[in-house]
Amino acid sequence: MYQCLCCRNETLPVPASDAVAYICPVCWWENDVFLNSPDEPSDENHGMTLLEAQENYIMYQVRNESFSRIDRQARQGRYMATYDQSFLLSHLAEMTDVQKSDDNSFYPAPWKHYSIFTQNQVIDIVSHCEPVLTVGTNDTL
Numbered sequence: 001m002y003q004c005l006c007c008r009n010e011t012l013p014v015p016a017s018d019a020v021a022y023i024c025p026v027c028w029w030e031n032d033v034f035l036n037s038p039d040e041p042s043d044e045n046h047g048m049t050l051l052e053a054q055e056n057y058i059m060y061q062v063r064n065e066s067f068s069r070i071d072r073q074a075r076q077g078r079y080m081a082t083y084d085q086s087f088l089l090s091h092l093a094e095m096t097d098v099q100k101s102d103d104n105s106f107y108p109a110p111w112k113h114y115s116i117f118t119q120n121q122v123i124d125i126v127s128h129c130e131p132v133l134t135v136g137t138n139d140t141l
């Protein structure tokens, strides 16, 4: 496996230079083999640059629902929940390399915790902008 240029997880089946239009299953960056620099708008990613995409999310994880600690008090929403405060957000600086300012805010903007509740798993995303969800089949992913 080869590293995704956006999230650095080893999700590409071939080197990035050969992964034409491959969508990373972790960060959803569509590999754009035509980019000449990370600050060039990507047609494959609706004009977003690779640098912008790298700054859009800080954490993505999948938890087994049976063993998940769910903060029901701060939860807004049932199957797609958002949190302005959560256990995950309060421990973000300890768990990641995120930069926290003196006023307790995070760079580049306030991070928000999104959770997607499925039948057996909870998918957590910590991002400063709303994640974009698409529905596809195994053939399109």
Ligand SMILES: [Zn+2]
Pocket: 004, 005, 006, 007, 008, 009, 011, 024, 025, 026, 027, 028, 029
């Ligand atoms: Zn990725």
